[in-house]
Amino acid sequence: xxxxxMLVFEPLVPQVLLWTLAGIALLLVAWGLRARARGSLLRLAxxxxxxxxxxxxxxxxxxxxxxxxxxxxxxxRSASQSIGxxxxxxxxxxxxxxxxxxxxxxxxxxxxxxxxEGGLQDSTALFAAMNDGLDGIPRxxxxxxxxxxxxxxxxxxxxxxxxxxxxxxxxxVTGSATEQxxxxxILSAPTFAxxxxxxxxxxxxxxxxxxxxxxxxxxxxxxxxxxRLVEAGREVEIGLPVSHGGxxxxxxxxxxxxxxxxxxxxRAALTVNGVRDRLKVLLVSGEPYPGxxxxxxxxKADPAVDLVHFTILRPPEKQDATPIHELAxxxxxxxxxxxxxxxxxxxxxxxxxxxxxVLHYTYxxxxxxxxxxxxxLLDAAGPSFAGPASLFRTPLGxxxxxxxxxxxxxxxxxxxxxxxxxxxxxxxxxxxTGAQQPWGRWFRVVDAIPRDAAVLLSGPGEKPLLVLGHVGxxxxxxxxxxxxxxxxxxxxxxxxxxxxxxxxxxxxxxxPALEEERLDVEVEGRNLLVRRHSLTAGGPAVAIRGPLGxxxxxxxxxxxxxxxxxxIAVDSPGLYRLDDGTRRTVAVVGNLNPVEFxxxxxxxxxxxxxxxxxxxxxxxxxxxxxxxxxxxxxxxRAHGSDWLGLVENRSFDVTGLRRTPLAPPELLLLLLLGLAxxxxxxxxx
Numbered sequence: 001x002x003x004x005x006m007l008v009f010e011p012l013v014p015q016v017l018l019w020t021l022a023g024i025a026l027l028l029v030a031w032g033l034r035a036r037a038r039g040s041l042l043r044l045a046x047x048x049x050x051x052x053x054x055x056x057x058x059x060x061x062x063x064x065x066x067x068x069x070x071x072x073x074x075x076x077r078s079a080s081q082s083i084g085x086x087x088x089x090x091x092x093x094x095x096x097x098x099x100x101x102x103x104x105x106x107x108x109x110x111x112x113x114x115x116x117e118g119g120l121q122d123s124t125a126l127f128a129a130m131n132d133g134l135d136g137i138p139r140x141x142x143x144x145x146x147x148x149x150x151x152x153x154x155x156x157x158x159x160x161x162x163x164x165x166x167x168x169x170x171x172x173v174t175g176s177a178t179e180q181x182x183x184x185x186i187l188s189a190p191t192f193a194x195x196x197x198x199x200x201x202x203x204x205x206x207x208x209x210x211x212x213x214x215x216x217x218x219x220x221x222x223x224x225x226x227x228r229l230v231e232a233g234r235e236v237e238i239g240l241p242v243s244h245g246g247x248x249x250x251x252x253x254x255x256x257x258x259x260x261x262x263x264x265x266x267r268a269a270l271t272v273n274g275v276r277d278r279l280k281v282l283l284v285s286g287e288p289y290p291g292x293x294x295x296x297x298x299x300k301a302d303p304a305v306d307l308v309h310f311t312i313l314r315p316p317e318k319q320d321a322t323p324i325h326e327l328a329x330x331x332x333x334x335x336x337x338x339x340x341x342x343x344x345x346x347x348x349x350x351x352x353x354x355x356x357x358v359l360h361y362t363y364x365x366x367x368x369x370x371x372x373x374x375x376x377l378l379d380a381a382g383p384s385f386a387g388p389a390s391l392f393r394t395p396l397g398x399x400x401x402x403x404x405x406x407x408x409x410x411x412x413x414x415x416x417x418x419x420x421x422x423x424x425x426x427x428x429x430x431x432x433t434g435a436q437q438p439w440g441r442w443f444r445v446v447d448a449i450p451r452d453a454a455v456l457l458s459g460p461g462e463k464p465l466l467v468l469g470h471v472g473x474x475x476x477x478x479x480x481x482x483x484x485x486x487x488x489x490x491x492x493x494x495x496x497x498x499x500x501x502x503x504x505x506x507x508x509x510x511x512p513a514l515e516e517e518r519l520d521v522e523v524e525g526r527n528l529l530v531r532r533h534s535l536t537a538g539g540p541a542v543a544i545r546g547p548l549g550x551x552x553x554x555x556x557x558x559x560x561x562x563x564x565x566x567x568i569a570v571d572s573p574g575l576y577r578l579d580d581g582t583r584r585t586v587a588v589v590g591n592l593n594p595v596e597f598x599x600x601x602x603x604x605x606x607x608x609x610x611x612x613x614x615x616x617x618x619x620x621x622x623x624x625x626x627x628x629x630x631x632x633x634x635x636x637r638a639h640g641s642d643w644l645g646l647v648e649n650r651s652f653d654v655t656g657l658r659r660t661p662l663a664p665p666e667l668l669l670l671l672l673l674g675l676a677x678x679x680x681x682x683x684x685x
Contacts, residue, residue, distance in 0.1 A: 007059060061658040067651045068106040069143035072133040073097060076149035076174075077113045078124040079572060079596040082548070083150075083262045086174040086602070089621045090148045093172055096626035097146060104631055107143060107646065123595045126153035142167040143631075143646035144616070144638070150174045151603040154595055160609045167647050168616035168638040175602025176622050182207040182214070183265035183600075184252055186593060187235060193248075195274040198239040203268070205254055207232045208601070219251040222577065222584045230254075242274040244512050249586055251575065264547065265597040269575055269588060278306045279509070282337060282345045285311040286353035286382070291485030295351050295380070298488070298498055308337070308345075312358055338363035342370050346509050352382035352482055355389040365395040372399065372472030376508035382482040383408050385446045401453035401469030401478050404446060412441045413460040415495070421456035423535050423562025425514045426468065426503040430496045440492035442483035454516070454535065457500075466500070468507065475508045516562075519583035526571070528587055530578060532556055532564045539564060540580050547574025547589075617644060 028047075075094060081087060094111075101109050112133035114124055126149060134142070144167040151173050157164075185204050193199035205214055211232045218226040218238065230236045242248050253267040260266075281299055285292045288311060299307045338359065348367060371377050379400060384390060386404045391397070421427040432438055445459040453469035459481070467478045487495035507514040515533065519542070522529040530542055542554045556564035570576065573590030604618050611618050617639025619627055628643045638645035 007057060063658075066106065067141055068108050069141050069646070069649050069651070070108045070110055070137045071101055071143045071646050072130065072137070072145045073109065073111045074126065074130050074133060074145065074147045074149075075111060075113045076124060076126060076147070078152075079594065080124070080150055080152055080600045081174065083600055084175065086150055089174040089625065092625055093148055093621050093627065097629060100629040101646070104629070104646070107631070110137075123154040124149070124152055125155045127155045127157065138651070139166045140649055140651045143649065144168045144170060144644070146170045146172065146644060147607070148172045148174065148621075149607070150600075151606055152596070152599065152601075153606055156606060160613045165610075165614045167614065168645060169607075169611050169614045170616040170639060170644045171604070171607045171611050171618045172627065173602055173604055173618060173620050177602075177620065179261045179601050180208050180257070180259050181261040181265070181601055182209075182211065182232070182254065182257060183598065184254060184268040185598070186252075186268050186270060189270045190272055192273045192275055193240075193242040195242055195245055195276045198241050199272045200237055201240055201250075201270060202235060202237050203252065204235045205230055205232045209257075211257075214254045217253045219253075221249055222251075222586050225250075240270075240272055242272055244510060245274045245276055246512055248272045248274050249588070251586070262597060262600055264574070265600060267575065268593050270593075271588075276304065276346075279304055279347070280306045280345045281308070281347045281349065281505075283307060283309040283349045283351060284353055285309070285351040286356070286384070287312060289352060289382075289482065290489075291380070291482055292351060294485035294488040294497070295349070298501055301498075302502075312353075312356070334359065334363060338366055342366055343373075343375070345375075347376045347378065347505055349378045349380065350391065351380045352384065353379075354382070354384035354387075354391060355394055361395055364391075368395045368399045371474035371476060374473040376474060376505075376510075377476045378478070378504065378508060379476070380479045380482065380484070381446050381448075383444070383446065385448075385480070399471045399474075399476055401467045401476050402448035402450045402464060402480065404448045407447040409445050409447060409460060409463060410443060411460055412443050413445070414439050414441050415457050415459060415465055418455050418458050418462075420454050420535055421458075421466070423533075424454060424456050424468070424516050425533060425562075426507050426516075427456045427466070427500060428561035430500060437493040439495035440486055440490075442481055442486060444481055444483050446480045448478075448480050466504070468504070475510070477504050477508055517583060519578055519580060519585045521576070521578055521585055521587040523587055523589055524567075526569055528568050528570055528576065528578075528589070530554060530556065530566045530568070532580065532583065533562055534564070535562060537564075542566070542578050542580045544568060545577045545579075546570065547572055547576065615639075619644075 073094070075090060081090060098109065098111075101107055110133050112129050114126055114129040126147065130145060130147070134145070142165075145165065147170065149171065151171070183206050185206055187202040187204060189201040190199045205216070207214075213229045214232050216228050216230045216238075217224070218228075218240070220241070220243065225241070228238075238252075240248070240250050249269060249271050251267060251269050256263040256266050279302070283295060283299065285295070292311060296307070296309055299305050299309075339362075348370070367375075367377065377396075377399065379385075379391065379396075381391075385392065386406050386408050390404055392400055392404055417427055417431045422431065442459065442465075445463050445465060447463055448467075450464050450467050451469075453467045455464040455467050457464075457466035459465045463480075465480055467480065469476050484497050484501075486492075487497035503514060512518070516535055518533050520531040520533065522531070528544070530544075532539055532542070537558050539556065542556060544552045544554055546552070552568060554566045554568050556566040558564045570589050573594050573596075574588075576587045576589060578585050578587065604620070608618055610616075615638045619639075619642070621627075624642045630643050630645050631648045632638060632645040634647050634649065636645065638647070
């Protein structure tokens with residue numbers, strides 16, 4: 001608190017009268033001077049003194065309370081600031097600045113940091129952090145803003161306004177002016193593509209050095225896909241084969257150089273969602289029966305399914321007088337379906353089909369080969385599977401997942417999930433629990449022995465009902481009963497036939513979400529939720545490699561429905577690789593290609609216009625590791641070769657006033673009388 005004196009006037013007469021008297025006095029004095037009358041100057045002094053007394057001169061004393069100024073320090077803690085020794089440069093300069101500013105009197109210091117909680121932001125919101133720091137600070141009390149950054153700010157205002165900041169903005173730049181870097185820039189990439197087709201992406205490899213050809217490696221879902229040579233600095237197109245429905249994650253990487261700033265931007269990633277154009281399903285029914293319509297309704301209910309359905313109404317050995325044109329709506333195109341266009345189908349279903357001479361062994365061998373090469377086959381077996389006309393006694397027997405015993409059990413029973421079925425994604429979670437109504441009964445099962453296959457559903461005496469198996473690159477499934485249609489009719493409450501068959505069909509077509517052995521990861525904020533689906537309990541720990549190169553280990557806890565799970569916190573955006581020794585997957589935290597590493601070279605160019613507009617300076621910390629701070633007057637230069645200036649505003653509040661007459665009235669009266677007598681004496685001579 002300090003005091004300040006000043007002279008104020010409190011007129012003893014109205015101001016109008018005071019100014020009128022002053023005008024008259026000036027006229028009289030002017031007339032006297034013009035007439036060269038004696039004592040005119042003394043009269044002027046007398047009148048001025050009289051007017052001064054009438055004006056009420058008073059000494060006013062102000063009690064002032066001065067406010068401290070505030071300096072804002074913005075520290076860039078974004079991901080790019082972790083490159084090289086930028087963090088060490090920042091911390092060293094920050095310590096020096098704070099030590100200097102703490103010695104300055106009447107100066108408050110406010111430090112704010114960018115980067116966001118947990119460090120998951122993929123860009124540098126430098127001006128947002130600055131605005132947070134300036135919030136609540138009066139403009140007249142701001143001493144200045146000091147920013148410690150690599151210069152890569154991603155929320156720059158559109159225009160530079162000199163009046164936007166009433167104090168200098170200083171920038172301390174980390175990193176080096178001679179940095180070298182190579183990076184991948186994705187120019188365009190599709191979001192969706194048809195499964196089994198190629199998506200086309202455009203990219204360019206940028207390098208601060210002339211580098212010629214560089215090796216580009218492409219991975220899909222963590223597995224190597226292709227390696228090619230591309231020319232740095234030139235736009236290239238690459239084909240990305242979409243192998244399955246859902247997200248296909250492609251990783252692109254180029255080799256790094258020893259003197260590179262960072263290898264994080266030598267990689268890029270993009271996700272292409274695979275969508276199936278139309279699922280083409282061939283359904284061949286061996287004979288009419290109630291379950292035939294259930295299969296047809298189930299497949300036709302899915303708008304994404306193109307169904308081709310044939311029912312054999314009469315075997316070739318049957319001879320009667322039925323005209324040929326009444327035997328079928330269209331002729332059964334055997335050769336076209338089972339030879340020429342067999343591989344156009346995503347799934348082939350035999351429904352109570354048996355060996356009747358309709359399909360030659362050559363065509364059945366084609367189907368077996370189709371399965372081994374990656375196709376999908378579903379056999380809904382009827383009683384004939386146990387007899388001499390069984391499909392097992394054809395070339396298809398080599399790919400079917402069970403061997404018939406020759407017996408058929410006909411007794412009422414409720415299908416039950418096996419231990420494997422409770423863990424398998426096709427049937428996990430379907431079993432009724434608690435107050436749910438139990439499944440309806442079936443009344444027939446074909447006795448069979450599974451061979452190197454998973455039994456998910458069982459009947460009486462634990463006889464297999466639903467069997468799934470892998471054959472070569474393809475998959476097969478078998479339902480060993482023709483009474484599943486009872487569930488679709490709601491018999492005794494029915495059962496989940498539609499959902500179970502839908503899952504079975506999608507498992508046959510290799511839907512990733514229905515793989516029985518898989519590792520899944522889900523990003524929940526700053527956590528990775530890891531799930532391992534397996535038909536067996538237990539399993540090894542999962543190794544998690546982060547985008548910055550570190551590796552963590554996560555033990556998973558067994559849960560229900562064949563899922564073991566675990567959760568781990570992450571602290572950096574980017575690509576995480578998970579591996580438990582046999583299964584691998586990847587996860588993306590934040591942006592697939594963070595802009596933090598898109599252009600990580602330190603630069604002065606982006607913030608220089610803002611510093612110059614406010615009178616601030618820019619220093620590189622590689623040359624001035626510990627810049628000093630000075631307090632300056634508002635009109636002085638705000639920076640030097642190794643120092644930064646903070647304005648001394650001297651902002652204050654008036655807390656009190658005291659007024660004292662300029663002089664005692666008696667003294668003023670004596671002075672006026674003295675002047676009057678002196679003027680009279682001068683005139684009398």
